[in-house]
Amino acid sequence: MANISGFNAKTKSLIKYPNLHSAIRPVPHSIDVPVPKFTNLDFISEIDDCETRDSLIREDEDFIPCVLSRSNSPQLFNQSELNDLARDLDLPKESAELLGSRLKEKNLLLPETKFYSYRNREIEFLKYYIMEDGFVFCHDVSPIVNALGCPYVPNDWRVFIDSSQQSLKCVLLHNGNKFSSIPIGHSPLVDPLKILLPPLHIKLGLMKQFVRALDKEGNCFKYITEKFYYLSDEKRKVGIFDCPQIRQLVRDDNFSNSMICKEKCAWNAFVNVMKNFLGNTKSPNYTILVNELIESYKNLGCNMSVKVHFLHSHIDYFPENLGAVSEEQDGQPYEPLRLESLLSDVEPSFSTTRPTPEYLAGNDLDKFNLNAINLFTQFHLSLKQFLSSYERFTSDGILESIKFYQDICIKQIDSFETLKQNSFSLQEKSIRDLQQLHHRLTQEYHTWKLIQFLHSELTLDGYNAKKMETEERKEIHFVSEKRVVEHLLQYDPNVRRYNAVVQWLENLAKCELDINPLKAKCLAKNICSENTLLELKEFRNKKTPLKLHLVSEMDPDAPLRQKKQLSDLDQKDELMLSQCIWYQLRGGRIEEAQEILEKVGQPLKASIFEGGRFYHDPNYDVEPEDVTNPAPIEGNLKRDIWKFIVWKMSEETQFNVYERATYGTLSGNLQAILPACKTWDDWLWASYKVMLDVYYESEIRHTPHNRRGNAPKELPSIYWQQNLQPEIIFADIQAVKHENIRTYANSTFGLIQFHLITSQLEELIDTICSWFENGEENDSNPGTHLLRFTTHFVIYCRHIELPVNDEKCDTIICAYIRELTRLNYFEMIGTYTACLADISQQVTCYSNLLQLLPNAESQKRCLDVAKDAGLNINSIIRRTVEAIKGENIICNIQDVSNSDSLSEFDLKKIQIIDWLLYDDDQLSEALAQGLALIRLFLCRNKYLAASNVFMKLPRNILHILLDQWKRSKGNTATSADFENVIKEYLCFSAYFEARDAFDDWFTYYYQKKPHPPQSPFNNDFISDVVSEERISEFNKQMETWQEIMESYQLTAKNKIEKVLLFEGGWMLDRYDLGDVERARQKELLRRNCIPNLCFLLYSLLKDCGYYHNCLRIANLVVCEDYKLYQLFTTQELTKLICLMRESTILMSERKESDYLGYPML
Incomplete structure (x- = not known):
């Protein structure tokens, strides 16, 4: 190979490579090296197939010919x-x-x-593996190798261990490589808690599932097709979009409007999760949002992928700022998600169906129907999460749960606003019922808001703060009015409560303005009284004469000073502006009111609001030598004079109603405010606002503090004569002329808010109880939701330890539990039952639920829910069993049934054992109850029912009970009653075994016996041969049948004799404990079962031809050691003697014995 060290990008062309055939570049074609031409190979098909095949066979000496059968029919897979x-x-x-x-x-x-x-192909191999300290390994190699069909010879296998960056693996390798490797050990080297999943993948996956579930012929999918026309059809169909495209759809209102109700519900849930959970901040109610997403996607028909299940079951592991770092920027890290497992912990599910309210029927109401019904589920989830968290012991945690309730209500209210746009397609009754429910939910939301604002006063800290009222106040020299007011709010709990009510009402008004901004609409112009100004200009230009009632000057005080008016158009604008300012002031938005006045060219009116601020000089709070840059002075030093003037302005009749109300609010003039109040909220806010103003003013004037100048300006006497107390305010509200105000004051939530505001909690609980004493609520009546609210309210009162009547609170919770039972919300009842203060009430309430459950699966699930909720399972099961037994369970044992079939009554009694077998601690009770039921059923000739009860008892129940006894009592002897129970169980076990053995023999003897072959019709040779073969086969079958029958007969005979000769007597107690009823039942069983078994034994021996053994039954009956004859009636003894006589005759006919039963010589 070539050495390339020392070369760079510029000098790499100087590298000399070795002349390798595998590295030679292809030679380019030229004139000397032409492109090869390939001939047409079609002629090959003309060659004789046989000749070609034969030549190929001759060339391949190892060729083994085989015949392949080909068929056009499909070859099915085995x-x-x-x-x-x-x-x-x-x-x-x-x-x-x-x-x-x-x-x-x-x-x-x-x-x-x-x-x-x-699905379960790994189950047969799981038993060979165990896990310890994160390492999974095979504890026995030989069985797993044999289970895979490989012969296990230790010398033929070797162990191979491999360690990578992700895991440690251990496998068995076959020395001859004839078999595949077998994994016998595995340990991940990466902590499962550090396995990460980016939120972007979840977001894209949710979008993909949503698009796939859309109707491809619907308007929503068509809109996606038109909007993203540049995407391929395949991408649009499977929902492949990136995050910018998803954000475009989120901001597009037309996309949301193209959806039907189910699609819009799922889309809104996805947007909420994306913004409030997968975004930069995690909403406090993120669990509710995720559960809404799961439910809405399920209703839409989405295929729930593993990402959605992960979102559902691991929401607590998501970080707070999930989307703080963008995942779509190259080189930027993303915020990871913690992934522990991919198994979803689903919400309890039962096979029952929940009724759909009649007033919510119709396709247009699908979304509202779903959300309204889900209010029960959402409130339950919120309460359950709160009860399971550590924050339930803190005031902040309790307050957070109140905010969750508010979020649930506001979502339902928002869905109604969306539904209202399609109200033209609804019936009049549906619209009326929806409006009523919407009004109730709105008032519920307002009430939860009130509880939030009053929370600090409702808690124990708030009640303890009332002690400051009785303490002697110290004479403190305050430096400003602001400090006086702050001190008043600190020591006086009543003033704090009044202030909380005012803040609550202003918050509601502010929310109303945010929802309905047209309520505070005013003209967007920056010129004050422009129409009047135009007329004055035309008058000065001598174009038109000046009207007599029109002002001649344009300063702000001109109408008041000249006693004249502005133009008609300007008066309408002023009325609209005054109404707008009043609504802003009603919502506590003083700064917004000032901005509006400045925008419309009335800065003088805007400055009026500044005069009401409390005076405060912060420089008095620091030492003189520390003051280098004096802080600005706050408030109005001459606020008393300002207030007197504003009071006079509020009494000026020339101003419109809303302007006078504005000045009355600033100066504390209630009579000037009330004409502008149209609702109960407005009236209460005006009264409490003025009452609070009087408290502040009185405290300021009676508390010494620094004031520059003379004594404060005296206010009109009527200001101090405004006798405002909560009782008087609410009495005045009851007497107002506005019917809507009086109606709301007497409504359910009006009364609830009245008692909360006036701290009459005991009276409130009494009132709530009176609402649900008579009649039952139903879905068509929003009282069902009222019951839900009151239940969560009394639970809240208990958590903050308010002095409420526990018995009446339990009455309200029990009423809600009954309502949930009627609606089949069984999975929620455990949580609310645990909130009952009375333990016995918890047991009774939950026991009543268990008796209504339709199947064993639901029963077990409800018991699991009760266990998770911390209820006393043993007491609940015992109470349920007693209730079921109490339904005519003590019947006359002489009432013998002629039918052995199971009735509904019998099945309900047998179900008792299922309850008692839920917990091992109930096994002793299960055994006692089971034996009692067996006695009852056998006394009434209900063998099948008794057998079913016995089969439900575990086979090893005695061993378990003895082990429990040893663990609790040590090696001490078992008690007398326990000994009696043990023997009774063994007696029944022997009896049922005997009956089962006899049934097995009877079935085999009469149903499995071979039938002899028919005689041949012809007497020819062939027929004779066939007949002989059949007879021979029949004889063999008979021999086999006889052997098996003898085995069945011997087993049945031994087991029946075991009952008849039971040690100590069958169904006789070892110790007499004085239980008369139990002894009477057992004596009746002995008189019924023993003679019956004797007759069964006789029929068995007689049919098998053992006549001599039949005579032994008589000896057994008359034996003085067992005294079985005492259990026979006269008729039964007569029947037994007749049977013995019949056996003796049959024996004599067979010459086995004489008529006396002795063997013949």
Whole structure:
């Protein structure tokens, strides 16, 4: 080879390579080296096939001729061939199953070929492997080699160990390479927690699933086709888009409008996850967003890929700033996702169907229907996440759960706004019901907002702060009005509560302005009273005369000073502007109101708002020597004079209603504000705003502080005569002339908000209980959602340890649990049951649910949910069993049934054992209950039911119970009652074995006995030969049948005799514990079962021809050691004697004995 060291890009042409044939460049064609011409090979087909084939055979001496059968019919795959195909294509399990499914659809598989065998193909090998400390290895090599069909000779195999950067592998290699390698050890060298998955892949995968699920003939997919016309059809069909294209669709409203309800629901969920989870920030309610995505994609029919399941089950591992670093810039790192596994922990699922409310029927309501019903699920998920987190012990964590509830409600409200655009296609009743539900959900959202603002006062810290009211206030010399107000809010909890109510109402108004900006609309112009100005200019130019009522000057005070008006158009503009400013002030947006006034050319009015700021000089808080650059002074030193003037302005009748209300809000004049109030919120805000203003003003005037100048300006006496207290305010609201205000005050959420604001929690709980005492709520009534709200509210009250009545709170929670049961939301009930304060109520409530479950799978799942919720499983199961037994379980044992079939009543009783077998701690109870049921069923001749109960009991139940006894009691002797239970179980075990053995013999004797061949019709030689062959075959079958029958007979005889000769007596207790009912049942069983077994034994021996052994039954019955004759009635003894007589006659006829049963000589 050539040495290329020392050469660079410029001198590489000087490298001399060796003259190798494998490295010689191809020779270019020229005149001397022409391009070769290839002849037409068609003539080859004319050569005799036989001659060519024979010549080839002669040239290949090792050729072994074979005959290949060719057919035009399809060659079907058997199981071996299908497995080989999957192996040759190197397909994983999912792909191999898909291939087999497609071949099955084309009828290319043999009937016995299974394409789903790949699902569990590793199960037979799992038992040979174990894992310790992250290393998976084979604990026994010989069985796994034999299981693969290879002979295991240790000397023929060697171990090969390979270590790479990703893993450590250990395999067995065959010395002769006749068999493939066998993996026997594997250990990943990379921590599974460090396996990363970029968020971009998840985003693109979700988009691909969404597009694939779209209707290709629908408007949505057609819009995508038109928008991205430059993409190929294949890319559009499978949904291959990059992030810039996805962002274009997110910003395009037309794309969203082209969707139907299900598509829009899934798209909105995807956008929410992309912005609030896969973006730069993770929303607090990210779990709800992801669950909404899973549900909406499922409803759309998306194929749920592993990425979506990863998103669902590992959302807690995603970092907070998932999209902080772009993944699409070359050379820039992306923010990784932590991937621990790809298994999804799905939400509990049951086979029951949930009813669809009648008032939400219709295709146009699909999205709203889904979201409204999902409110129950979303609230449950939020509560469950909160209860499982450590933050449930902190005030901030509780407050965060309240915000989650708000987010859930606001999403449903937004979906209603979207639905309202298509309301023309809905029926009038549907529109009315939707509006009612929308109103209820809006008020629920407002109430959760109120709870958020009152949270600090509702917590224990807020209640403890009330102690400051009784403490003696120190005389403190405050330096400013601002410090006085801050101190008042610090020590007076009532003022803090009033301020929280005002902030809540202003927040609602602000949100309303954000949703409906037209409510505060004003003309976008920067000239004040331009129409009046135009008329004045025309008057000065002597073009038109001046109207008498029109002002002659243009300063802001001209209308008030001259007692004249602006032009009609300007008056309308002023009214619109005043209304806009009022709504801004109503929402607490003073700065926005000032900006609006400045934009429309009224800076003087904007400056009025500055006069109400509390005076504060921050330079008083620092030492004089530290003041180098004095801080600016805040507020208005002459605020008292400003307030007096603004009060007078609010009383000026020449101003419109909204302008007077604005001045009244600034000066605390309630009578000037109320005419502008049209709703309950407005009226309450005005009253509390003025009440808070009076508190501030009173505190400022009665607390000494630095003031430059004389005493403060006295306000009108009516200001101090405004007797405003919460009770008086709400009483006035009840008496207002506006009907809508009175109606809301008496509504459910109006009453709830009233009790919350006035701190009447006990009265609120009483009121809520009274709502649900009479009648049941249903889906057509939004009271179902009201019950959901009240339940989560009382749970919230308990978490912040409010002094509420636990019994009444439990009543509300139980009502919600009953509602969830009616709606078949069984998976949620465990969480709410655990929130009950009374433990016995928890047991009763959850037990009632378990009795309604339709199948064993749902029962087990509900018990798992209860266990996760921390409920007492043993008590719940015991209560359920007692309830089921209480349904006519104590019936008369003399009521003998004529039918052995299982009734619904019997199946429900047998189900008791399934409950008790859920937990090993309940095994002793399961055994006791099972034996009691067996006694009951056998006493009523229900053998099949008794047998089913016995089969449900584990075969090793006695060993488990004895081990439990040893672990708890040591080597001490078992108790008397336990000994009785053990013997009773062994007695039943022997009895059922005897009955099963007799049934096996009976079935074989009468159904498996060979039939003799028919005699030949002809007497010719051939018929005789055939007949002899058949007879010979029949004789062989009879010999085989006789041997097997003898085995069955002997087994049945021994097992029946084991019951009759049971040690200590069958069904006799070892210790008499005084249980009269149990003893009566067992005595009845002895009288029923022992004679019956004797007669079965006789029929078995008689049919088999053992007449002499039949006589031994009589000896066994009359034996004084067992005294079985005492269990026979007179009729049964008579029947037994007759049977003995019959056996004696048959024996004498066969000359085996005389009539007395003695052998004949």
